[in-house]
Amino acid sequence: MFSLMKAAVGGLTGVCRVNGHQQGPLHCHLKVLVAGLQTYEIPPDYSDVVLPAKPKLKFVNKVPNLKKPKREPKKLRDIQGPTRGADSFTQGQYGIVALGGGYLHWGHIEMMRLTINRKMDARTMFARWCISGPYKPITRKGLGQRMGGGKGAIDHYVTPVRYGRLIVEVGGKVELEEVKHILTEVAKKLPFPAQVVSRESLAALKKKHADMEQNxxxxxxxxxxxxxxxxxxxxxxxxxxxxxxxxxxxxxxxxxxx
Incomplete structure (x- = not known):
């Protein structure tokens, strides 16, 4: 029996020395097996995560519900400078943050809704809007009209977005790698630069700018x-x-x- 063990070890006839101690051939064989084992990380705990009754993104109206819509000037200050709110997470863990200003059309909002709702798993994750529906009127004159004659009629509505505003956030019993490809696909189609962030990366981004000013x-x-x-x-x-x-x-x- 002992001779068979020595043959399985690789024909060892003597004893092996580890750290100055004499150990038998069977102990050396066990150490080789232990060296191949891996230590896996403990999976995250989602016991405190509560999924809402309606986890998917809601449909957004193309036109606001106004009794008498009024035409407005351009007001480019709506997309200039940093955002004045909605720059932090409320329920979700991952989201898309705007790195510049711009206008979101109803087509962009519908693209985000369809892409996320189709590819997300409603049993383990949820998504919610961080922006309101289109409310700013954009006027346009008909093709071939002459200059003058006053301001044109309302053509469509948009949603102004400033730097640092969260567009949509996703949460639930998921990790970033499970939803990153979905949010990246959406961020590339927006009319302004955007980035996929998590709670930790968004806090690190704000801390980086504060450290730059301090140091x-x-x-x-x-x-x-x-x-x-x-x-x-x-x-x-x-x-x-x-x-x-x-x-x-x-x-x-x-x-x-x-």
Whole structure:
């Protein structure tokens, strides 16, 4: 019996030495088997996750419910600068955040609804909107009309979006890798740059900008130059740039500027 064990080990006739101790051939064979075992991570606990009764995205009306719609000016300030709300998660763990300003048409909203609802598993995950339906009127004149004659008629409605606003959030008993390909497909089709984020990555993104301001070693920042009115720069700088310290140019955001 012992001779068969030595043959199985590989023909070892002597003893092996590990850390200066003499051990038998059977013990060496057991250590080889143990070296191949892997330690797996503990799966996440979803015991506190509660799925809503209607987990899928709701249908959004193409036109707002108004008794008497009114025409409005362009108001490009609706898409300039950072968002004033909806910049953090409420229920979900993953979502899409806007990295620039722009207008969402009803077609974009319907594309997001159909793509996410078709590819998500309603038994383990849910999705919810972080934006409202189209409410800003966009006017347009008919083809071939001459200039003048006042403002044109309302053609369609859009939803203004600013930098840092969450568009849609997804949650449930899922991990990021299970929904990342769905959200990435949606983010690529939006009319402004967008990124797939989680609760941790969104907090890290905000902390990164705060660390850049705190650990900045350049003494001449945009804020100090404007406040000191060096070379009379206040004559050519708009109040918008003074308020946001040059981090935004219209609907565009400069992530590397402090």
């Amino acid at each position: 900045n070693q350049n003494p001449w920042t945009f804020k100090q130059i404007v406040q000191g009115n060096m070379l009379g720069i206040r004559r050519v700088v708009s109040p918008f740039d003074v308020h946001h310290c040059g981090r935004f140019s219209g609907k565009f955001h400069f992530p590397g500027r402090v």
